[in-house]
Amino acid sequence: xxxTTLSPEEVQHFLDYGFVHLTNCFxxxxxxxxxxxxxxxxxxxxxxxxxxxQPIIHLPNKEYVDVKEFAPKVYGAICDLxxxxxxxxxxxxxxxxxxxxxxxxxxxxxxAPSPESGGWHKDGDFFWHFLDSSEQGLLLIVVWRDIEPRGxxxxxxxxxxxxxxxxxxxxxxxxxxxxxxxxxxxxxxxDFRELTGKAGDVVIMHPFMLHASSQNHSGKARFITxxxxxxxEPMNFNRDNMEDFSPVELAVLxxxxxxxxxxxxxxxxxxFDAKAYREARAQKQNS
Numbered sequence: 006x007x008x009t010t011l012s013p014e015e016v017q018h019f020l021d022y023g024f025v026h027l028t029n030c031f032x033x034x035x036x037x038x039x040x041x042x043x044x045x046x047x048x049x050x051x052x053x054x055x056x057x058x059q060p061i062i063h064l065p066n067k068e069y070v071d072v073k074e075f076a077p078k079v080y081g082a083i084c085d086l087x088x089x090x091x092x093x094x095x096x097x098x099x100x101x102x103x104x105x106x107x108x109x110x111x112x113x114x115x116x117a118p119s120p121e122s123g124g125w126h127k128d129g130d131f132f133w134h135f136l137d138s139s140e141q142g143l144l145l146i147v148v149w150r151d152i153e154p155r156g157x158x159x160x161x162x163x164x165x166x167x168x169x170x171x172x173x174x175x176x177x178x179x180x181x182x183x184x185x186x187x188x189x190x191x192x193x194x195x196d197f198r199e200l201t202g203k204a205g206d207v208v209i210m211h212p213f214m215l216h217a218s219s220q221n222h223s224g225k226a227r228f229i230t231x232x233x234x235x236x237x238e239p240m241n242f243n244r245d246n247m248e249d250f251s252p253v254e255l256a257v258l259x260x261x262x263x264x265x266x267x268x269x270x271x272x273x274x275x276x277f278d279a280k281a282y283r284e285a286r287a288q289k290q291n292s
Contacts, residue, residue, distance in 0.1 A: 010085050036149045
């Protein structure tokens with residue numbers, strides 16, 4: 006399979022470690038204006054951390070950009086990793102629903118990424134999980150402002166794809182997005198990374214990558230979004246031509262130690278109402 010944007014070394018890095026870190030992907034002036042507007046939406050003063058009442062906030066989306074136009078390098082990399090534009094569910098859009106880590110854990114001693122740092126999870130709260138699920142072909146971390154060490158950058162477990170892939174393959178009836186227990190596999194992992202970067206960077210992760218939020222000791226607000234990229238069709242691990250496997254599919258096959266796999270699911274693909282689930286759990290806990 007030929008690649009239009011990523012180098013062979015970048016693709017290999019994705020296969021080996023489950024992510025690729027791209028730099029200078031989009032207009033940082035736009036990012037600065039949009040993130041400043043987020044402070045106004047919240048009623049916080051950008052220059053006065055004493056007004057930052059919440060340690061972390063997930064904003065709803067108000068406006069969107071088309072990634073193919075706004076960040077063409079990222080769009081090209083997405084197409085490379087998913088096996089071509091014809092396999093990508095388009096349009097690919099990013100919203101301004103920033104995840105803003107103002108000061109999460111700033112009052113506690115720093116804990117480096119490890120099983121003990123906690124919060125490890127696999128994204129995807131809106132669908133039932135299968136090995137070949139199309140709802141989340143890739144997971145992106147878009148860096149809207151600089152992230153320095155200990156500045157709230159996402160923690161990644163780069164050797165988590167193998168246990169997650171094995172777990173999904175062994176549970177072909179599908180797994181509940183909240184009760185699947187994906188985070189438990191963090192105890193099998195040893196390769197932990199802390200994401201740092203500059204505004205305009207984008208980290209593209211394999212959808213099976215376990216990751217977690219981290220403490221922000223920097224005194225600066227950390228702005229990211231982490232939109233998924235969907236596939237038009239489920240992943241295919243049994244293609245006739247080996248050259249037609251995408252890097253995302255190859256990473257799964259590598260994790261399972263096979264060249265191909267005739268995956269047959271035993272459950273039903275269905276969407277999941279995460280909001281209703283959370284509300285029901287809250288009511289049960291408060292009853």
